[in-house]
Amino acid sequence: MGALTAVEYLSNYMDKKLINEFEMLLGKDRVLSETEELLCYSYDATSKDFMPDAVVFPLNAEEISKIVKLCLKYNTPVVGRGSGSGFSGGSLPLKGGVVVSFTKMNRILELDEENMFVTVEPGIINGDLKYYLSEKGYFYPPDPASYEFSTIGGNVAECSGGPAAVKYGVTKDYIAALEVITGEGEIIDTGSKTVKNVSGYNLTQLFTGSEGTLGLFSKITLKILSKPEANSLILVSFDDINNGFNAAISLLKLRNRPSMLEFMDKSSIESVKGYFKSDIIKIDGNFLFIVESDGSREEVDKSIGEYEKILKEFSPIFLFVSGKDEDKKVIMDARKAISPSLRKYGDLKINNDIAVPINKIPGMLSFLEETSRKYDIPIINFGHFGDGNIHVNIMLDKNNAEMVRKGETAKYDILKKTVELGGSLSGEHGIGLEKKEFMKLKYGDYYMNVLKNIKKAFDPQNIINPGKIF
């Protein structure tokens, strides 16, 4: 499929009667339909944009149900939107229609301290929830790098993950129950506040990672943990990639595995060197890891000693240990800065968040180097070593058509190789618009039809976020 343009996919302009019905339902101040207002809801973190015909701001499940029923009546697409930080185009209204913004549904509804669950509305920002829980001594681990601005609803829809996944898992590991409005406007509750639940099919997990295509979440119940008392970090780099790889594998085998095991390749290291402002913390080498241990102070000190001893056996060229918050901030700010810093390598980025089995990471990294050489384009890699999730950044000059074409071919080669290595097309960003044409690399017709039939079961008229995944 060629590049999609907004004009190509603009809907036939929404029936004015539908906008009037929304205004009657929600009041004029919770319905937007002017072009300049709609523009703010037309883009996400991809470089694509599609104009909605209206944006609505519901306050509860009943209102969402009525919105969906009106959309059914007018056969109009309806697309959920959290903060619009998605990397796969999930919140883009590809075929126009109504964007349902969850920004006004951002309350914490219940903190159940006895059962260790928290129930929230979908529009709450991940970081706000983390902060609220932390003040009370609790911990919600999923930590996408976007945690300061992405919503829990968006996190559930994309099954977001982050550095903590290596020890704590990703969003799906924390969802106990969802209240969902289906494509028929029905309100369903998928789970319960229990760790065990085998009552029919596991719809909670089916909706998690469904990329906003099966229904809209209005309430989310999450498992929470007690907050770890302490954490310490090790920054370590290697010239020999195999040494680095073997050292990391050794850490993952430990009883108290790291709570973070992030890696950067040489180009990522070069790209953020300037962000390590401290005189003490220097980074260099071909392969760098940020290793964290968390738990009680005693556990952390013991683990960090153990990690340090193991890492030293693999001839690192630099090793820095710290339990100080200020050092962690410098290191994590630099880690978060990799993505924006890559602009120096090109003004167009093809961002792939592939995941491969951990023992295939060296093979994948060699393949990425070969691909970079083959097409003569920068390919820069960093990510979450402990879960095999590599952020592959193909950096291009957007005005160089030949280079962009090569970048697209490289993307195809990389996704094909990922599948050959037994990996996943997306570790955390989802398929959305960005990878839907590559689904056939992994899945045959039968499998794709099963997915389509599942969608039909919840959304027979295909109005919920149409045009994504398939």
Ligand SMILES: Cc1cc2nc3c(=O)[nH]c(=O)nc-3n(C[C@H](O)[C@H](O)[C@H](O)COP(=O)(O)OP(=O)(O)OC[C@H]3O[C@@H](n4cnc5c(N)ncnc54)[C@H](O)[C@@H]3O)c2cc1C
């Ligand atoms: C700088 C940066 C760093 C990032 N780092 C990470 C990372 O480390 N890990 C990671 O996993 N992702 C990361 N992301 C991607 C993105 O932040 C996540 O996918 C996030 O979960 C999206 O949340 P959002 O609120 O912005 O959702 P949106 O982008 O608004 O929407 C994402 C999807 O969720 C659906 N949706 C939103 N709310 C609802 C709802 N209530 N009901 C049903 N569907 C809904 C939308 O329809 C869409 O399909 C990053 C993005 C940026 C820009």
